[in-house]
Amino acid sequence: MDGNNIILEMKDVCFSYTDRQRKVLDHVSFKLKKGEKTGLIGTNGSGKTTLLHIIMGLVPISSGNMRIFGKPVKSGKDFDAVRQKIGLLFQNADDQLFSPTVLEDVAFGPLNLGKTPRQAREMAEKTLAELNLKGFENRVTHKLSGGEKKLVSLATVLVMSPEVLLLDEPTTGLDESARERIIAVLNKLDISCVIVSHEYDFLARTTRFIYSMKDGRTEYNGDSAALHTHYHSHTAGKLPHVHEMGRLG
Template sequence: MSVLIEASGLRLARGPQRQLALPDFALHEGERLCLVGPSGRGKTSLLHALLGFVPLQSGSLQVFGRARSREADFVPLRGPLGLLFQDPVDQLFGPTVADDVAFGPRNMGQDSAQAGQLALRTLAALQLEHLAERPVQQLSGGEQRLVALAGVLAMSPRVLLLDEPSNGLDEASCERLFACLLDTGLPMLIASHDQTLVQRLGTRILTLPA
């Protein structure tokens, strides 16, 4: 299996006086690697660092076969690495669901018609087409999570980065989320405290030390 992401000796900035050391890891094609461990040990920071949102202080990071260290190295990854934020409200921008899902494709250069069609196809694939014209402020928590996922998938990512994707969801919403994620067939890096999610989705576990 080809290596998609490989990290060695990573240290991340956590404020002016603190660095966070992370264990070495690699993500391969076909894997769903779950990051587990106590709160505050860097699961979210690691996901954000893969997109250049948290600066690397030292260590080696390769994504899709290229070394990544400077801001310019990370810009091309924002799309191929699809990040689902811990709070879906942080990534819902559009006035309606369809507008929101089309935002990423438009931002990547598609015209409004193309982006709109892609948004509707993505919503249909997740069985969310009935929400297309609903204002995002009127979505339930589970609907917000799935619409945020649709927005990520509309950008045709190669890898999903998922930050506590089942956080705050009831059992029925979790089951729907798990099914949607498995249906994508994409490799994933998943930060989660949810042991049910880890058991259902994970193919491998990386434990961050206390």
């Protein structure tokens, strides 16, 4: 891929909270190319979520440069354009779903993009149908299960047709079947993704390249296929079963 395909480029980005001395991000350099699916793994507090928030302009960087879609981004106005093309799935679905009903929450983004209520409603219904959430339109968001909340959160982002998807621990707290649904949805998407997770297994099945974060820095770990040869967790439990890359003895 040539340089024109670079969607996101961070160079020597530093970030620290004003009340803390330690740098959360310490001269981080990171690139994301068009169509690339990248995983980000790291311990708690290593700065993974902060990195995603910086990309969305939710927290200002202390120093360094960022270019998104080839343009330098610094001020709030620059990020208005970024937010139309990049979607962020929050770690906690209750933070993402603030409207009383599913339909309203999914239609919130298109309405902000200037769509008419009818268009926004159609877009929301279409996205929900694509995620097999037809019939959820009038469900009350706080009464959804954890997996349903996560899928609806994903719908609220996908309805805006983002070119890049940032996902912050999308499988945290989900059971195996909800996790499998998320994996199936993500593997169907043909857009660039940055997925933050604690689970190598999950990243191995959804991303191509894996980076790790440690002490406020990113480090390229390699191709996910090479890093991982089989899955650790599976729905078969203790029963004899076949691994995708080999047979269990």
